Amino acid sequence: MSARLPWLLVAVLLSTVAALLVFVLRTRLGARATEAALWAGSAFGGSMLVVLGALVFLFGG
Numbered sequence: 001m002s003a004r005l006p007w008l009l010v011a012v013l014l015s016t017v018a019a020l021l022v023f024v025l026r027t028r029l030g031a032r033a034t035e036a037a038l039w040a041g042s043a044f045g046g047s048m049l050v051v052l053g054a055l056v057f058l059f060g061g
Contacts, residue, residue: 004059011051019044 026036
C-alpha cells in the first residue's frame with residue numbers, strides 16, 4: 001500500500017466533514033436542500049483543493 005493513500009483518505013474525510021457542516025448550516029439558515037447541496041458541493045471541492053495543495057507542498061509532487 002502506498003504511503004499516499006492514507007493521506008488521500010484523510011483529505012476526502014476532511015472535505016466531507018466540511019461539506020456536511022456547510023449543508024447543515026445552510027439548511028438551518030433557511031435555505032432549501034437543493035441550494036444547500038450546491039453550497040456543500042462547492043465547500044467539498046474547495047477544501048479538497050486546499051488540502052491536496054497542502055499535501056503536495058508538504059510531501060512534494
